[in-house]
Amino acid sequence: MPTPRDARVVTVVPGGPLLVEGPVELRLDDGTVVCSDRFVVAVCACRRSKRYPLCDTSHRKRR
Amino acid sequence: MTTVDPAVDQAVLPTPRGPLSAAVIDALRAAPQADLPSRVSADPYGEDLQLALHVCYELHYQGFAGVSDEWEWDPELLRFRAALERVFLDALRADVPGGADIGDVLDELLVEPVDGVGVSHHLKDEGEWWQMREYLALRSIYHLKEADPHAWVIPRLRGRAKAALVAVEFDEFGGGHGDRMHSTLFANLLVGAGLDDGYLHYLEHAPAAMLATVNLMSLCGLHRSLRGGLVGHFAAAEITTAPSAARIAKALERMDAHPDCVEFFTEHIEADAVHEQVMRRDVIGDLLAREPELTESVVFGVQATELLEQRLGEHLLRAWKEGQTALRLPL
Incomplete structure:
Protein backbone atom coordinates (compact mmCIF):
# COMPACT_ATOMS: atom_id res chain seq x y z
CA MET A 1 0.00 0.00 0.00
CA PRO A 2 1.55 3.34 -0.95
CA THR A 3 2.30 5.74 1.89
CA PRO A 4 0.43 9.03 1.57
CA ARG A 5 2.93 11.84 0.91
CA ASP A 6 2.06 13.67 4.09
CA ALA A 7 2.14 10.65 6.40
CA ARG A 8 4.69 10.92 9.22
CA VAL A 9 7.18 8.06 8.97
CA VAL A 10 8.16 6.37 12.22
CA THR A 11 10.77 3.62 12.09
CA VAL A 12 10.87 1.18 14.97
CA VAL A 13 14.45 0.03 15.67
CA PRO A 14 14.42 -3.39 17.35
CA GLY A 15 15.98 -2.96 20.78
CA GLY A 16 16.56 0.71 20.01
CA PRO A 17 14.74 4.02 19.63
CA LEU A 18 11.77 5.09 17.53
CA LEU A 19 12.98 7.16 14.61
CA VAL A 20 10.47 9.92 13.95
CA GLU A 21 10.73 12.44 11.12
CA GLY A 22 11.33 15.83 12.69
CA PRO A 23 10.53 18.43 13.74
CA VAL A 24 8.71 17.03 16.76
CA GLU A 25 7.36 18.28 20.06
CA LEU A 26 7.44 15.57 22.72
CA ARG A 27 5.01 16.06 25.61
CA LEU A 28 5.75 14.16 28.78
CA ASP A 29 3.24 13.20 31.42
CA ASP A 30 4.71 15.68 33.91
CA GLY A 31 4.06 18.55 31.53
CA THR A 32 7.61 18.81 30.21
CA VAL A 33 7.80 19.64 26.53
CA VAL A 34 10.89 18.70 24.54
CA CYS A 35 11.29 20.04 21.02
CA SER A 36 13.68 18.85 18.32
CA ASP A 37 13.83 20.14 14.77
CA ARG A 38 16.34 17.53 13.59
CA PHE A 39 15.40 15.82 10.28
CA VAL A 40 14.99 12.58 12.21
CA VAL A 41 14.55 12.41 15.97
CA ALA A 42 15.50 9.25 17.89
CA VAL A 43 12.95 8.88 20.68
CA CYS A 44 14.00 6.64 23.56
CA ALA A 45 11.93 3.48 23.83
CA CYS A 46 13.98 1.63 26.46
CA ARG A 47 13.63 4.29 29.20
CA ARG A 48 17.35 4.05 29.97
CA SER A 49 18.36 7.31 28.28
CA LYS A 50 19.88 9.95 30.51
CA ARG A 51 18.51 12.47 28.02
CA TYR A 52 15.01 11.01 28.03
CA PRO A 53 12.81 11.30 25.96
CA LEU A 54 15.65 11.53 23.42
CA CYS A 55 17.88 8.54 22.68
CA ASP A 56 21.45 8.69 24.01
CA THR A 57 22.37 5.15 22.86
CA SER A 58 21.99 3.74 26.40
CA HIS A 59 20.00 0.86 24.90
CA ARG A 60 23.23 -0.64 23.60
CA LYS A 61 24.36 -4.03 24.81
CA ARG A 62 27.15 -3.97 27.36
CA ARG A 63 29.76 -6.56 28.06
CA MET B 1 33.49 34.74 19.74
CA ASP B 95 47.04 -3.53 9.56
CA VAL B 96 43.25 -4.02 9.56
CA PRO B 97 41.66 -7.47 9.81
CA GLY B 98 39.45 -6.92 6.73
CA GLY B 99 36.50 -9.15 5.88
CA ALA B 100 33.15 -8.81 4.19
CA ASP B 101 30.64 -9.04 7.04
CA ILE B 102 29.61 -5.44 7.55
CA GLY B 103 26.83 -6.45 9.96
CA ASP B 104 29.29 -8.11 12.34
CA VAL B 105 31.80 -5.28 12.10
CA LEU B 106 29.16 -2.68 12.99
CA ASP B 107 27.61 -4.84 15.73
CA GLU B 108 31.03 -5.01 17.33
CA LEU B 109 31.10 -1.21 17.56
CA LEU B 110 27.63 -1.17 19.08
CA VAL B 111 28.63 -3.08 22.19
CA GLU B 112 29.67 -0.79 25.03
CA PRO B 113 32.39 -2.24 27.24
CA VAL B 114 31.46 -2.11 30.92
CA ASP B 115 35.06 -1.35 31.88
CA GLY B 116 36.02 0.87 29.00
CA VAL B 117 39.54 2.22 28.81
CA GLY B 118 39.66 4.90 26.11
CA VAL B 119 40.54 8.56 26.31
CA SER B 120 36.95 9.55 27.10
CA HIS B 121 36.86 7.10 30.02
CA HIS B 122 40.12 8.51 31.34
CA LEU B 123 38.90 12.11 31.05
CA LYS B 124 35.59 11.29 32.72
CA ASP B 125 37.07 9.38 35.65
CA GLU B 126 40.39 10.99 36.44
CA GLY B 127 41.37 13.38 33.66
CA GLU B 128 42.82 16.76 34.53
CA TRP B 129 41.93 20.09 32.97
CA TRP B 130 45.29 20.45 31.18
CA GLN B 131 44.72 17.06 29.59
CA MET B 132 41.23 18.09 28.50
CA ARG B 133 42.64 21.26 26.92
CA GLU B 134 45.22 19.20 25.03
CA TYR B 135 42.49 16.89 23.83
CA LEU B 136 40.34 19.77 22.60
CA ALA B 137 43.27 21.53 20.90
CA LEU B 138 44.15 18.31 19.09
CA ARG B 139 40.62 17.59 17.97
CA SER B 140 40.37 21.11 16.53
CA ILE B 141 42.42 19.84 13.56
CA TYR B 142 39.29 17.95 12.52
CA HIS B 143 36.36 19.67 14.21
CA LEU B 144 37.03 23.08 12.66
CA LYS B 145 36.42 21.35 9.31
CA GLU B 146 33.83 18.97 10.72
CA ALA B 147 31.89 17.09 8.02
CA ASP B 148 33.82 18.74 5.16
CA PRO B 149 35.62 15.58 3.95
CA HIS B 150 32.33 13.68 3.86
CA ALA B 151 30.79 16.18 1.45
CA TRP B 152 33.09 14.84 -1.29
CA VAL B 153 31.28 11.50 -1.36
CA ILE B 154 27.88 13.03 -2.20
CA PRO B 155 28.24 13.03 -6.01
CA ARG B 156 29.49 9.44 -5.80
CA LEU B 157 26.26 8.14 -4.23
CA ARG B 158 22.77 7.67 -5.63
CA GLY B 159 19.20 7.41 -4.44
CA ARG B 160 18.37 6.83 -0.79
CA ALA B 161 22.03 6.51 0.26
CA LYS B 162 22.74 9.96 -1.17
CA ALA B 163 19.60 11.60 0.26
CA ALA B 164 20.25 10.15 3.72
CA LEU B 165 23.93 11.11 3.79
CA VAL B 166 23.05 14.64 2.72
CA ALA B 167 20.49 14.82 5.55
CA VAL B 168 23.20 13.88 8.06
CA GLU B 169 25.55 16.44 6.51
CA PHE B 170 22.82 19.10 6.66
CA ASP B 171 22.58 18.41 10.39
CA GLU B 172 26.38 18.61 10.77
CA PHE B 173 26.30 21.95 8.97
CA GLY B 174 23.75 23.33 11.42
CA GLY B 175 20.56 22.62 9.49
CA GLY B 176 20.93 25.85 7.54
CA HIS B 177 22.02 27.92 10.54
CA GLY B 178 25.64 29.11 10.49
CA ASP B 179 25.67 29.53 14.25
CA ARG B 180 24.70 25.87 14.75
CA MET B 181 27.27 24.31 12.45
CA HIS B 182 29.24 21.76 14.41
CA SER B 183 32.46 23.48 13.37
CA THR B 184 31.08 26.73 14.82
CA LEU B 185 30.04 24.98 18.04
CA PHE B 186 33.60 23.67 18.27
CA ALA B 187 35.06 27.13 17.73
CA ASN B 188 32.85 28.37 20.60
CA LEU B 189 34.09 25.45 22.70
CA LEU B 190 37.72 26.40 22.04
CA VAL B 191 37.11 29.96 23.15
CA GLY B 192 35.22 28.65 26.20
CA ALA B 193 38.27 26.56 27.12
CA GLY B 194 40.58 29.54 26.72
CA LEU B 195 42.04 28.14 23.49
CA ASP B 196 42.57 29.72 20.08
CA ASP B 197 39.74 29.09 17.61
CA GLY B 198 41.85 29.87 14.53
CA TYR B 199 41.58 27.35 11.70
CA LEU B 200 44.51 24.89 11.98
CA HIS B 201 45.97 27.07 14.73
CA TYR B 202 47.13 23.90 16.50
CA LEU B 203 48.65 22.19 13.46
CA GLU B 204 52.18 22.59 14.86
CA HIS B 205 51.00 21.02 18.12
CA ALA B 206 49.29 18.02 16.54
CA PRO B 207 51.29 14.78 16.39
CA ALA B 208 51.09 12.32 13.49
CA ALA B 209 48.57 10.16 15.34
CA MET B 210 46.03 13.01 15.15
CA LEU B 211 46.88 14.04 11.58
CA ALA B 212 46.43 10.43 10.44
CA THR B 213 42.78 10.38 11.56
CA VAL B 214 42.02 13.43 9.40
CA ASN B 215 44.19 12.21 6.52
CA LEU B 216 42.11 9.03 6.37
CA MET B 217 38.95 11.10 5.80
CA SER B 218 40.60 13.23 3.13
CA LEU B 219 42.06 10.14 1.45
CA CYS B 220 38.69 8.37 1.29
CA GLY B 221 36.83 11.56 0.43
CA LEU B 222 39.02 12.51 -2.52
CA HIS B 223 38.99 9.11 -4.21
CA ARG B 224 35.90 7.68 -5.85
CA SER B 225 37.56 4.26 -5.53
CA LEU B 226 37.41 4.69 -1.75
CA ARG B 227 33.77 5.84 -1.55
CA GLY B 228 32.87 2.71 0.37
CA GLY B 229 35.66 3.50 2.81
CA LEU B 230 34.41 7.03 3.32
CA VAL B 231 30.90 5.78 4.10
CA GLY B 232 32.34 3.15 6.46
CA HIS B 233 34.44 5.78 8.17
CA PHE B 234 31.47 8.13 8.59
CA ALA B 235 29.29 5.36 10.03
CA ALA B 236 32.01 4.23 12.45
CA ALA B 237 32.56 7.78 13.65
CA GLU B 238 28.85 8.39 14.20
CA ILE B 239 28.35 5.06 16.00
CA THR B 240 31.21 5.58 18.44
CA THR B 241 30.65 9.27 19.10
CA ALA B 242 27.45 9.33 21.19
CA PRO B 243 28.76 7.31 24.19
CA SER B 244 32.17 9.01 24.17
CA ALA B 245 30.56 12.46 23.81
CA ALA B 246 28.45 11.66 26.88
CA ARG B 247 31.59 10.82 28.88
CA ILE B 248 33.40 13.96 27.77
CA ALA B 249 30.37 16.11 28.56
CA LYS B 250 30.43 14.56 32.04
CA ALA B 251 34.15 15.25 32.38
CA LEU B 252 33.66 18.88 31.36
CA GLU B 253 30.85 19.30 33.87
CA ARG B 254 33.05 17.81 36.58
CA MET B 255 35.81 20.24 35.61
CA ASP B 256 33.33 23.11 35.75
CA ALA B 257 34.05 24.04 32.14
CA HIS B 258 32.30 26.84 30.24
CA PRO B 259 28.78 25.86 29.04
CA ASP B 260 29.91 26.24 25.39
CA CYS B 261 32.35 23.37 25.96
CA VAL B 262 29.62 21.09 27.30
CA GLU B 263 27.19 22.18 24.58
CA PHE B 264 29.32 20.80 21.74
CA PHE B 265 29.34 17.34 23.28
CA THR B 266 25.71 17.21 24.43
CA GLU B 267 24.67 18.20 20.89
CA HIS B 268 26.71 15.24 19.65
CA ILE B 269 25.03 12.78 22.02
CA GLU B 270 21.61 13.49 20.53
CA ALA B 271 22.74 14.12 16.95
CA ASP B 272 24.87 11.04 16.66
CA ALA B 273 22.25 8.76 18.23
CA VAL B 274 20.21 9.69 15.14
CA HIS B 275 23.08 9.75 12.64
CA GLU B 276 24.29 6.26 13.50
CA GLN B 277 20.84 4.87 12.67
CA VAL B 278 20.59 6.80 9.42
CA MET B 279 24.15 5.93 8.37
CA ARG B 280 23.65 2.27 9.06
CA ARG B 281 20.15 1.73 7.70
CA ASP B 282 19.80 4.22 4.92
CA VAL B 283 23.33 5.01 3.76
CA ILE B 284 25.23 1.73 4.13
CA GLY B 285 22.08 -0.37 3.63
CA ASP B 286 21.16 1.31 0.37
CA LEU B 287 24.73 1.69 -0.92
CA LEU B 288 25.46 -2.00 -0.48
CA ALA B 289 22.11 -3.03 -1.95
CA ARG B 290 23.12 -1.11 -5.09
CA GLU B 291 26.82 -1.91 -5.07
CA PRO B 292 27.41 -5.08 -3.01
CA GLU B 293 30.99 -5.25 -4.31
CA LEU B 294 31.79 -2.24 -2.09
CA THR B 295 31.24 -4.25 1.11
CA GLU B 296 34.94 -4.84 1.73
CA SER B 297 35.66 -1.19 1.14
CA VAL B 298 33.03 -0.17 3.74
CA VAL B 299 34.51 -2.68 6.19
CA PHE B 300 37.95 -1.20 5.49
CA GLY B 301 36.65 2.30 6.30
CA VAL B 302 35.22 1.16 9.63
CA GLN B 303 38.32 -0.78 10.64
CA ALA B 304 40.85 1.85 9.52
CA THR B 305 38.95 4.45 11.56
CA GLU B 306 39.05 2.24 14.62
CA LEU B 307 42.75 1.47 14.11
CA LEU B 308 43.75 5.14 13.85
CA GLU B 309 41.52 6.23 16.74
CA GLN B 310 43.05 3.51 18.87
CA ARG B 311 46.58 4.61 17.96
CA LEU B 312 45.68 8.20 18.85
CA GLY B 313 44.14 7.11 22.15
CA GLU B 314 47.23 5.10 23.05
CA HIS B 315 49.47 8.05 22.21
CA LEU B 316 47.48 10.39 24.46
CA LEU B 317 47.19 8.02 27.40
CA ARG B 318 50.87 7.03 27.23
CA ALA B 319 52.00 10.64 27.44
CA TRP B 320 49.49 11.64 30.13
CA LYS B 321 50.34 8.61 32.26
CA GLU B 322 53.86 9.98 32.51
CA GLY B 323 52.57 13.45 33.27
CA GLN B 324 53.84 14.68 29.91
CA THR B 325 52.21 16.67 27.17
CA ALA B 326 50.77 14.61 24.30
CA LEU B 327 51.36 17.54 21.95
CA ARG B 328 54.48 18.46 19.99
CA LEU B 329 54.46 21.89 21.61
CA PRO B 330 53.01 22.80 24.99
CA LEU B 331 49.84 24.92 24.95
Missing part, protein backbone atom coordinates in the same frame (compact mmCIF):
# COMPACT_ATOMS: atom_id res chain seq x y z
CA THR B 2 35.17 36.83 17.10
CA THR B 3 33.94 36.54 13.54
CA VAL B 4 36.81 36.90 11.14
CA ASP B 5 36.90 37.06 7.39
CA PRO B 6 37.73 33.49 6.26
CA ALA B 7 40.32 34.86 3.84
CA VAL B 8 42.15 36.41 6.79
CA ASP B 9 41.83 33.28 8.92
CA GLN B 10 44.07 31.15 6.70
CA ALA B 11 46.56 28.79 8.26
CA VAL B 12 50.27 29.40 7.90
CA LEU B 13 52.49 26.68 6.48
CA PRO B 14 53.80 24.48 9.31
CA THR B 15 57.40 23.64 10.21
CA PRO B 16 58.62 20.53 8.34
CA ARG B 17 59.09 17.29 10.30
CA GLY B 18 61.41 15.50 7.86
CA PRO B 19 62.47 15.36 4.19
CA LEU B 20 59.02 14.66 2.69
CA SER B 21 57.20 17.42 4.53
CA ALA B 22 60.16 19.76 3.91
CA ALA B 23 59.96 19.05 0.17
CA VAL B 24 56.26 19.87 -0.10
CA ILE B 25 56.34 22.87 2.22
CA ASP B 26 59.36 24.35 0.42
CA ALA B 27 57.66 23.78 -2.92
CA LEU B 28 54.46 25.52 -1.81
CA ARG B 29 56.42 28.63 -0.89
CA ALA B 30 57.36 28.93 -4.58
CA ALA B 31 55.14 29.05 -7.68
CA PRO B 32 53.57 25.76 -8.86
CA GLN B 33 55.71 23.33 -10.88
CA ALA B 34 58.51 22.63 -8.47
CA ASP B 35 60.24 19.27 -8.32
CA LEU B 36 59.20 16.93 -5.54
CA PRO B 37 60.85 13.68 -4.41
CA SER B 38 60.27 10.92 -6.93
CA ARG B 39 60.26 8.14 -4.36
CA VAL B 40 58.63 7.96 -0.98
CA SER B 41 59.88 5.66 1.72
CA ALA B 42 58.94 6.58 5.25
CA ASP B 43 57.09 5.35 8.31
CA PRO B 44 53.47 5.31 7.08
CA TYR B 45 52.23 6.61 10.45
CA GLY B 46 55.23 8.84 11.15
CA GLU B 47 55.37 12.60 11.62
CA ASP B 48 57.02 13.36 8.29
CA LEU B 49 54.67 11.44 5.99
CA GLN B 50 51.52 12.41 7.86
CA LEU B 51 52.37 16.12 7.85
CA ALA B 52 53.33 16.01 4.15
CA LEU B 53 50.00 14.36 3.36
CA HIS B 54 48.08 16.76 5.56
CA VAL B 55 49.63 19.76 3.81
CA CYS B 56 48.84 18.29 0.37
CA TYR B 57 45.22 17.67 1.37
CA GLU B 58 44.73 21.09 2.93
CA LEU B 59 45.07 22.59 -0.57
CA HIS B 60 41.61 21.10 -1.26
CA TYR B 61 40.06 22.73 1.83
CA GLN B 62 41.03 26.24 2.93
CA GLY B 63 44.63 26.31 1.65
CA PHE B 64 47.48 28.15 3.31
CA ALA B 65 48.25 31.84 3.59
CA GLY B 66 50.54 32.93 0.76
CA VAL B 67 50.17 29.66 -1.18
CA SER B 68 48.73 29.81 -4.70
CA ASP B 69 45.35 28.10 -5.13
CA GLU B 70 46.73 26.71 -8.42
CA TRP B 71 48.73 24.18 -6.41
CA GLU B 72 45.54 22.20 -5.80
CA TRP B 73 45.65 20.56 -9.24
CA ASP B 74 49.38 20.76 -9.93
CA PRO B 75 50.30 17.43 -11.60
CA GLU B 76 53.68 17.15 -9.88
CA LEU B 77 52.14 17.75 -6.46
CA LEU B 78 49.37 15.24 -7.19
CA ARG B 79 51.98 12.67 -8.27
CA PHE B 80 53.85 13.20 -5.02
CA ARG B 81 50.62 13.02 -3.01
CA ALA B 82 49.71 9.74 -4.72
CA ALA B 83 53.08 8.29 -3.68
CA LEU B 84 52.44 9.34 -0.06
CA GLU B 85 48.92 7.94 -0.20
CA ARG B 86 50.17 4.60 -1.49
CA VAL B 87 52.44 4.16 1.54
CA PHE B 88 49.65 5.15 3.97
CA LEU B 89 46.96 3.06 2.29
CA ASP B 90 49.18 -0.02 1.98
CA ALA B 91 49.95 0.16 5.70
CA LEU B 92 46.28 0.57 6.64
CA ARG B 93 45.25 -2.36 4.44
CA ALA B 94 47.95 -4.53 6.00
